[in-house]
Amino acid sequence: AFSSGMSRQEMIDALEETLITADIGVNVCSKMLEGLKNKPWTKDVGELKGYLKEAISNILKNCQSPLQPLALSHKPFVIMAVGVNGVGKTTTIGKLAAKFKADGKDVLLAAGDTFRAAAIEQIEVWAKRTGCDLIKQSHGGDPAAVAFDAVKAAVARDVDILILDTAGRLHTKTNLMDELKKIKRIINREISDAPHEILLVLDASTGQNALNQARMFNEAVGITGIALTKLDGTAKGGIVVAIADELKIPIRYIGVGETVEDLQDFDAKGFVEALI
Amino acid sequence: SLSDRLNLVFKKLKGHGRLSEANIQEALKDVRMALLEADVNFKVVKDFVEKVKIKAVGKDVLESLTPGQQFIKIVKDELTSILGGEAAGLNLGAKPPAPIMVVGLQGSGKTTTIAKLAKYLKAKGRTPYLVPADVYRPAAILQLRKLAKEINVDAFEDDAFKNPQEICKEALRIAGIKGYDTLLVDTAGRLHIDEPLMSELKQLKEILKPREILFVADAMTGQDAVNTAAGFNAVLDITGVILTKLDGDARGGAALSMTAVTGKPIKFVGIGEKVDAIEPFYPDRLAGRILG
Ligand SMILES: Nc1nc2c(ncn2[C@@H]2O[C@H](COP(=O)(O)OP(=O)(O)OP(=O)(O)O)[C@@H](O)[C@H]2O)c(=O)[nH]1
Ligand SMILES: Nc1nc2c(ncn2[C@@H]2O[C@H](COP(=O)(O)OP(=O)(O)OP(=O)(O)O)[C@@H](O)[C@H]2O)c(=O)[nH]1
Ligand SMILES: [Mg+2]
Ligand SMILES: [Mg+2]
Secondary structure: OOOOOOOHHHHHHHHHHHHHHOOOOHHHHHHHHHHHHOOOOOOOHHHHHHHHHHHHHHHHHHHOOOOHHHHHOOOOEEEEEEOOOOOOHHHHHHHHHHHHHHOOOOEEEEOOOOOOOOHHHHHHHHHHHHOOEEEOOOOOOOHHHHHHHHHHHHHHOOOOEEEEOOOOOOOOOHHHHHHHHHHHHHHHHHOOOOOOEEEEEEEOOEOOHHHHHHHHHHHHHOOOEEEEEOOOOOOOOOHHHHHHHHHOOOEEEEEOOOOOOOEEEOOHHHHHHHHO | OHHHHHHHHHHOOOOOOEOOOOOOHHHHHHHHHHHHHOOOOHHHHHHHHHHHHHHHOOOEOOOOOOHHHHHHHHHHHHHHHHOOOOOOOOOOOOOOOEEEEEEOOOOOOHHHHHHHHHHHHHHOOOOEEEEEOOOOOOOHHHHHHHHHHHHOOEEOOOOOOOOHHHHHHHHHHHHHHHOOOEEEEEOOOOOOOOHHHHHHHHHHHHHHOOOEEEEEEEOOEOOOHHHHHHHHHHHHOOOEEEEEOOOOOOOOOHHHHHHHHHOOOEEEEEOOOOOOOEEEOOHHHHHHHHHO
C-alpha cells in the first residue's frame, strides 16, 4: 500500500510488490525498476505507475494484433488450439466458433482430443451450442487421423474456418510434443501454409511456468497467437509481459468467463490499466 | 541452482565459525530471489526470509558443514516445516459413509483427482462412491462416470436429480443404503470471488457434513495462489490441499503460499494424467524443488 510519507526506497519496494504480485516476474520487474531510475523522480504514485505502464505498454503494443482480418486470407483458415492441461482450450474454441459465426463465417470444429475422458462429448456440446459441424472419431484413436479427416472435410465442405482442438499436454513431455508436431505436419501436408494459426492457450493464474510453456510450444510447433483465459478471476496474467518481451507473439484474445460470450479481443491499454 | 549460488556466496566467508547478520545478507537476497522465481507469493517470501534470518543469525556452523551448507539446511528445514513437516493422511473417521468434498478453481484437476483418489482408496480396501455434482460444465458428469467405469468404481447415476444439492442428498441416501464407506463429491470449478457459487459450496458442505474438504490446486499457479486458497478456506474451512500437475516443470512455490496462508496441509500430489498418477505428499521433496 502507498502513502504520501514514503521514502523513495519504500516507494520502489511498494512498486516492486505491485509488479511481482501481478506475476510480472523477477527479471522483467527489475528491468522496469531500473528504467524508473532514468525518469525524473516524483513522490506521485500515479506518475510512477504511469512510467511503468508506459514501459509495459511499449512491450505489449507490438503484440496487439487481432485474428479477424487474417481469417479472410486463406480458405479454409485452419486454427489449432494447443496448451497444457485445463487452461481452457476447448471452451475457448467454443467461444471462437460463436464469434466467427456471428461474423457470418462458416465454421467447422474438430475433436482432436482423443485421449481425455469425455473430451469429445465436451466439444460436441459446444458444436451444438454454436451450430457448427464437428469432425470426430472414436475415443482412443490417433489425433493425427482426426486432423487429416478434418482438413479433408473442411476443403470438401468449402468452410471458411476450421478449428482443431488438441489434448492438453505438459510441454515437458517429449512424446506428446512430438505428437503435436506430427499433427501439424499432417495438416501442412494437406494444405500448404496450414495451420494458419497455432493458438497457445494460457491460464492467467499461471506463474512463471507460463514462460516455459510459451518457449517450448513455440519451439515445437511455432506459436502464432496467444489466448489468455480466466482473467475474470483475481490473477492479473502479468506473465504475458515476459512472453511478449522475449517471443513477441501476438496476444489475440482474453477469456473472461465460462459462457460463450466471454471472449474479448486483446486490448493492450485496458490490460495494462488492470495490471497495475 | 540455489545451493550452488549460496555455496559461492559463503566461500568468501571462509573461516567464520558462526553465521552473522552481516555475512548472511547476500545469502538472504539469493533465497528471496529463488523463492520469487519459484512463484512463492511476495508477502509469504518476505515473512519466510525474516524467519530464516532469525533462525540463522548467531547460529554455530556445525563441524561437518560449510557455512553455506549450514545456511541451506536452515532454509530447507524451515521450508519443510511450513510445508507440513510430514505427510498428513486422510481423516475418514469411524462412521460410514465418509464424505469427501473436492473443490477448486476451473481446470485445476478436480474430476481427474477424484478418480485417482478413488482408485487409491479402493486399493486400501475401501468402497468409494463417486458423486458427479458439476451440473454446469459440458460433459462433466459424463467425464466422472467414464472415469468411474475405468477404475471399476460405482458412481451416482440418477439423471432425475438436476441440482448439486439434490444430487448430494440423494447420493448420501444411496451410499447409506448400499453401504459405500467413502463418498467422493466432484464439484464445478469456480472462482473464490463468485459469491453465489461459493455459497453453493457452503450449502453442499451443510448437506454432506464432509470429513474432508480438499482444495485441488494447480502446481503452476503464480502469485494468485494466496488469494484463491485463502478465499476457499475462509468460506469452507478446507481440511487439505491436493497439488496437481507436478509432473511438469513448475517449481511449485504456490504450495508454500497456500500452506502459509491457510495453515492447512498438502495431502496428495497429482503427477500425471492417468488414474494411478497420485502419491502422498512429501514436504522435503517439494522443498528441494521449490528452492531449485
Ligand atoms: N472463469 C473462467 N473459466 C474458464 C475460462 N475459460 C475456460 N474456463 C473453464 O476452465 C475449465 C477448463 O476448460 P477446458 O476448456 O476444459 O480446458 P482445456 O484446456 O480444454 O482442458 P484439457 O482439454 O483437459 O487440457 C472449464 O471449467 C471452463 O469452463 C475463462 O476465461 N474464465
Ligand atoms: N499432467 C497432468 N495433468 C493433470 C493432472 N491432474 C489433472 N490433469 C489434467 O488436467 C486437465 C483438467 O483436469 P480436470 O479433472 O478436468 O479438471 P477440473 O478441475 O475437474 O476442471 P473443471 O471441472 O472444469 O473445473 C485434464 O486434462 C486432466 O487430464 C496431473 O497431475 N498431471
Ligand atoms: Mg480440452
Ligand atoms: Mg471437473
